[in-house]
Amino acid sequence: MITLAVSNQKGGVGKTTTCINLAAELGRLGFSVLSVDIDPQANCTSGLGVALPPKSPSLYNVLLGDVPAGAAILKTKWEGVSILPATLDLAGAEIELASTISRETKLRRVVSSITGFDIAILDCPPSLGMLTVNALVAADKLIIPIQCEYFALEGVGQLSRTISLVKEGLNQNLAIDGILLTMHDSRTRLANDVADEVRRQFGEIVFKTMIPRNVKLAEAPSYAEPICYYDPSCSGAKAYEEFSKEVASLWLKDED
Ligand SMILES: Nc1ncnc2c1ncn2[C@@H]1O[C@H](COP(=O)(O)OP(=O)(O)O)[C@@H](O)[C@H]1O
Ligand SMILES: [Mg+2]
Numbered sequence: 001m002i003t004l005a006v007s008n009q010k011g012g013v014g015k016t017t018t019c020i021n022l023a024a025e026l027g028r029l030g031f032s033v034l035s036v037d038i039d040p041q042a043n044c045t046s047g048l049g050v051a052l053p054p055k056s057p058s059l060y061n062v063l064l065g066d067v068p069a070g071a072a073i074l075k076t077k078w079e080g081v082s083i084l085p086a087t088l089d090l091a092g093a094e095i096e097l098a099s100t101i102s103r104e105t106k107l108r109r110v111v112s113s114i115t116g117f118d119i120a121i122l123d124c125p126p127s128l129g130m131l132t133v134n135a136l137v138a139a140d141k142l143i144i145p146i147q148c149e150y151f152a153l154e155g156v157g158q159l160s161r162t163i164s165l166v167k168e169g170l171n172q173n174l175a176i177d178g179i180l181l182t183m184h185d186s187r188t189r190l191a192n193d194v195a196d197e198v199r200r201q202f203g204e205i206v207f208k209t210m211i212p213r214n215v216k217l218a219e220a221p222s223y224a225e226p227i228c229y230y231d232p233s234c235s236g237a238k239a240y241e242e243f244s245k246e247v248a249s250l251w252l253k254d255e256d
Contacts, residue, residue: 039131069111180211
């Protein structure tokens with residue numbers, strides 16, 4: 001299993017949308033996918049249509065060592081996709097983890113205890129706190145979504161410094177492996193300028209596929225459906241399909 005983190009401490013750049021739709025697309029391509037929701041806002045969990053029954057364990061209980069990962073993993077309605085769900089109490093883990101031994105490697109150990117999946121996709125919170133550090137330590141591959149808007153690169157320097165620190169100390173394989181341009185509006189000069197600038201700065205790690213700004217992508221979570229089920233013919237669905245194929249051909253072996 002490879003572990004892929006989707007991170008950017010800027011909020012609203014398309015991390016969760018990317019995690020939900022990459023999971024669903026890879027599932028449809030025949031891969032066995034585990035979504036891991038590391039954001040206490042739990043948008044990935046709800047966006048995949050998972051409503052946690054009261055008292056059922058979540059990533060929070062797993063991280064604190066109360067239950068094994070297998071006890072919290074749920075199947076979703078979508079082909080090939082399971083989830084290790086988040087709940088609001090995960091916010092407490094930021095603080096509770098801070099005082100535990102080997103606090104930065106908790107998630108890595110959780111992930112390495114899990115079998116039966118081709119890929120785990122980690123949806124990170126919009127911060128560089130203990131949960132994100134845990135994701136960066138656990139990750140084999142890292143994708144940064146960048147919104148094609150003004151201030152797009154704001155914070156990427158700070159993220160790069162965190163990546164360097166984690167790389168020195170805890171995960172020597174960590175690097176930015178992919179940049180995904182999101183919410184691209186090809187009609188605006190600004191979006192095109194940002195895309196050009198990101199490609200100039202980061203070169204070939206930028207995915208060929210750009211995710212367009214598409215209202216269907218914003219609607220789908222309120223119906224708790226990935227875009228490929230909500231509206232398979234819209235531009236957002238096509239873009240996430242292409243992006244997922246890029247991910248599969250880079251980092252996953254073909255099923256057959
Ligand atoms: N390509 C897109 N086109 C239109 N709306 C989008 C797109 N990607 C994300 N959104 C919407 O923008 C908001 C932020 O996206 P989200 O994926 O939650 O970002 P993050 O997880 O980085 O905070 C959400 O309301 C989402 O539905
Ligand atoms: Mg999010």
